Amino acid sequence: MFAVLILLTVVPQPLPETEVLDLAERTFQQAAAEREKDPARARELFRLAAQRYGNLVGRGFRNADVYRNQGNARLLGDDLPDAILAYRRGLRTAPNDWAMRANLAYAREQVAYPPDGAARPPADSLPPWWPRLGSAPFLTLALLAYCLGCVALTRWYMTRSRRMLLAGVIALVAACPFGGLWFWIDRAEQYEKEHPLVIITDDGVLLRTGNGLSYPRRFESPLNRGVEARRLLERGDWIKIELGGGETGWVPRRWALVDEHEQSGKWVYR
């Protein structure tokens, strides 16, 4: 017991999350204050602030605010790939965060895409004001409509009331589009889990047709940092990715940031 007490006093204890947050905020604000007179120092401080926000992420505070703050700090610290990753994670948590969408759009403007536009992320098919919902709300609505339909039809069978029959039919019919939307969105979510987001971390990474340097390049123009893709396959030190335009190829693993999904359902950064 005495030895444990000694250890507790000698071994430095991790800071409570409130202090980590306070440190991160102060570092960020200090960096913002120094950006005009000493940009290099400011960038270092932004990177430090990003690390501190990353500490909060590691402790389980994976909400949109933390991701947005981390993304902003990364972006200002010139860590473009990590900034894009943070924004993408934040938007997964809060798809309707317009500020984060705007910052992600700005970050993407800093990416030097190949001239043919093959590596650009696909344009969002939905208008910006359209609410982005996950699959769970639609499944809930479908189940609710289904239960109401069952209840109404049962009541119709009891009382032979036409209103109940009509209500039951309408409820069951309404359950179908909700169920269809759930299935469509859930498939997309499952695809995202099976093929996690990949972000290129360096400039001049060549996309090859095979998993080795002896394979020819897929495009003349290399991929630069910040290019987003999906991982299709991993073999040794190489991963096969799919770009926004649908083109596939192989890049060395060391030049890719992969946002993987743990078995526990949490996303980790590797």
Next chain:
Amino acid sequence: MTNTRGRGICGAGLQPASRVRQVTNLPHILLGLLLVATTAVADDTPPAKGRPVRFSGAVGNFRATMQVERAEVRVNEPFLLILRITALGPASDPPKQPDLRDLSNVNDAFHIESLSGPGGTRPDDHTWEFQYRLRAKSTAVDGVPSLPFVYYKPASSPGTRGAYQTTYAPRVPLTVKPAEAPPVTHREGGKPFTAPESVYEIATGPSVLRRPFTWNVPVISAGFILVAAPLACVVWYFVWKRWYPDAARLAHRQRSQAAQQALSALAALKKRPAPDRPRAAAEAVVAFLRHRADLPLTLPSPEEVESHLRRTGLTDEVAATAARFIRDTDAARFAPIGDAATDWADAGSRVVLLVEAESCSPSSSS
């Protein structure tokens, strides 16, 4: 052949003294062989004394060559360099990957990145390949310099010593052109910030430290609800039927089409003006009785209705109830002031349901 004393040496006739000399020479021979063997083994181990700094760890006899992916590159454009080490004989220790960054002439000219592991790749049993990704730093670079490879060559014969050898991979010429595109992103720390103000805004306060709420509906739960909901409704129906048997029976009876039509007509009474309701209610009930109990087509009197229903087998109570309804509707129709308070639809429905319940014909007419 004979010795000086004329004695034969070869073949028969060898003297015992020679044989003794042969026997006593044997340990010396064995000792000599042992010394040679130990010397040979000792010569394979690279000595620590005099070991070059860039010793690769390889023991044997080797040759080094290089090749590049292409001969023309641009500044900062990556290209592949393969350093190939070939053993010219048996190799007791393989080479390890040389670190090109230790060579100042290479490090000054290129950004260097090692792509293969410490042991490299083995195209065959005698060859090791080490791959590097190089990027020329400037157009002044005109080739990959000759790369030294240091190895230990063991002694070739017993009693001699091995030595550290250096072989050189021949220089590979290269043409470096200026970078075509401007630098894609600026990484200099001193570059001024150009981000919009929204990027400098951060969320603060205790709300940042909230755990995310995840709205997740497991598929198993959804499947359970899909199955459980109709089952629960079935259970509900049977429970309701047990608690409200009359209502259940009545509901069953309502499946009779004639009864349905009569009940529909009675339900629609509220859309009619109040003075018309008694007549419409009577017509609906009479139409039902004609279908169900074969009531004559002519408008019957209440007494006729009652007697007819008794003849068809209905109980006195039901017949009397039906007759009373007809009488009440007649009275309401011909009364100077109509009775607006009576719910004719409800009364007529009760008559229809009672007759249905007491009907001699069990199946519904369709």
